[in-house]
Amino acid sequence: MKILLIGEYSRLHNSLKEGLQELGHQVTLLGFTDGFKNYPVDFPLVKKWDRGWRKKLKLAVLRCTGFDMTSYFTYLQFLKYQKHCQGFDVVQLINEHSFFCSYGFETKILKYLFQHNKKVFLLSCGDDYSYVNYNFEHPDNPSIVQPYINGKIADKDFENVLKFRRKSFQKLHDFIYQNIQGVMATDIDYHIPLQHHPKYLGLIPNPIHWSKFPKSDIKISDRIIIFHGINSGSYYKKGNDFFEKALQIIQQKYPEKVSVLVTRDVPYQDYINRYNQAHIVLDQLYGHDQGYNALEAMAKGKVVFTNASEVFEKHYHITEKVAVNALPDVDYLVAQLSFLIENPEEIKTIGKRARAFIEKEHDYLKIAEKYLKIW
Template identity: 50%
Template sequence: MKILLVGEYSRLHNSLKEGLILLNHDVTIVATKDGFKNYDVDLPIHKKYTKGFLKKFKNIIYRLTKIDLESLQIKKQIIKLKPKISDFDIVQFINEASFGCTASIEKDIFDLISTWNKKVFLLSCGADYISIKYAHDGKPRYSILTPYLNGKHQFLSNYGLKFLQQDFIELHNHIYQSIEGVIASDLDYHLPLKNHPKYLGLIPNPINTEELEFKKLKIEDKIVIFHGINSHSYYKKGSDIFEEALSIINRKYSDKIKVVTVRSLPYNEYIKSYNEAHIMLDQVYAFDQGFNALEAMAMGKVVFTGAEKEWLDYYNLIDDAVAINALPDAERIANKLEWLITNPEKIIDISINARQFVETYHNHKYVAEQYLKTWQKHL
């Protein structure tokens, strides 16, 4: 089959493409490069107004006219690509707003690509209307909106609140009327979608375990704790809570640990930067693991991330066996770190279990097979 993957977050579509190619399918990705992360894209969409004078000019024009120059030039690029992004059997959009445009331009792009191709599917991956409304209504115990609701407003746009605006609600409704169905990439998107008539089920994030080498951890001197900060998502990921927990643990065990902190690295640099780590601090406000956590787990790191009871039940796991649930509480995170520091054999055990878990449930070829089965039901 010919498959077009539209948009890219956290390398999800790249890993899915690699799995689909192993199954002898023809796959193309059209996307922007996801900011500083700079993932590979077959047909890159370039953003022109991201910094300096052009960014200021774009903002002035938008304030005066409500015309977004970036969105318009992205739409022009899509139209020019028509010969290369037409006549595919399957199209999958990674999000309701796959290109970060205004709602009206996202609708135009969605309609163009849908018209040029056959069956269209959607991923619930990253913020979208249903997941943000679910969080805003206070249905989960905590969510990516928790820091916002607690007054932590560093980058307001990063919380996905635009999806609650009327124009994005209309975009959501339009897309859902047109697609064959929507697939959740993990439990944080599965729970809001349960019982929705367009919901096709949860398919776990695909991880290319062949490219991520597992190295059995050795603890010969200090335990290395890695904290990778995305400056734009500092509060949303709970980095402030991790830093508070590290401060607590450093006061007690500075002679036994080494803390490595990096900020906003491109993907290839980022994944190399935690090679020597034993423990990785990923994110707080999640019930399941995202891409960064899963890739680190595949490499045998002990990851503090979303590993809530709902996730344990879904995969029939026990607490602290595969990953450490990072609750929004610095003292409790510090206590878990202390448990690992004083019981280093647990680090080795969890490391092995983490790799086995990713190989079992997230292997990119296995996940690609699940996507194919879901898509083929609608051909």
């Protein structure tokens, strides 16, 4: 098959591409490189007029005329690649807003893709109309909406989520769903809002190229190393405020037993290299299922504090812990960390289970086959 993957979040489409290519298919990836993470893309798009004085000028033009310069320049970039975006058996959009354009330019690009390719599918991956609105309607469901509702995030800092509640995004959502063959969720958090939608084709777990992470036994000498990687743009959405408070207590409680490594906004390759030496990785709160950073850390046999709720355990029939379900509760996080620090053999045990879980449920070749079956 000839396949075009649009967009990249946390290396999802790169891992899928690798699996599909190993199975003998021709795969092209077009999109943004996911900001500072800088993932590889065959045909890269770059956000322009999105910082400094150009951004201020863009916003002034937008207020006065309704014309979005960043969207216009993204559309021009797409036109440059247009001849490479036709004649595919399958096109897959990573999100309802894959090009980050205003409604007019986004639909121009999408219309071309719909008209010049055989089939188009959509992933529910990251924030979208269904996920965001479901969580505002169900505030008790653990999600990124909770810290916003609790007043931790200002409207301007939550704009990339709130935009999906606007009428223009409902219109975009409806337009996409009228033209796609179907939508797939990449984890349980996105599965829940779509369960009864007529175009929902099911949950396909994130693909992990686990063979890139050689299996090795965790070695613990005099100190347990805890890694905390921070993305400033999602500081409160990931629950980093709770993690930082818990780490302060842990460092005071176990000054001779732990070492804490913290990074902020580093590229993907730098990020993974820095946490290689860690035993415990602090990932995120507010959800049911793991994202990419957690899954790759689990593939390396780390103990990851992440989303691993009872809903997740029930879905995968898990009876023994493969990750620590992180909750927005400092005392709880301190207790969980303390237990592992005082029982280092448990770190090794959970790490081995985590690796086995990734090999069983997230193998990139098995996941690629699941996509092929649905397509």
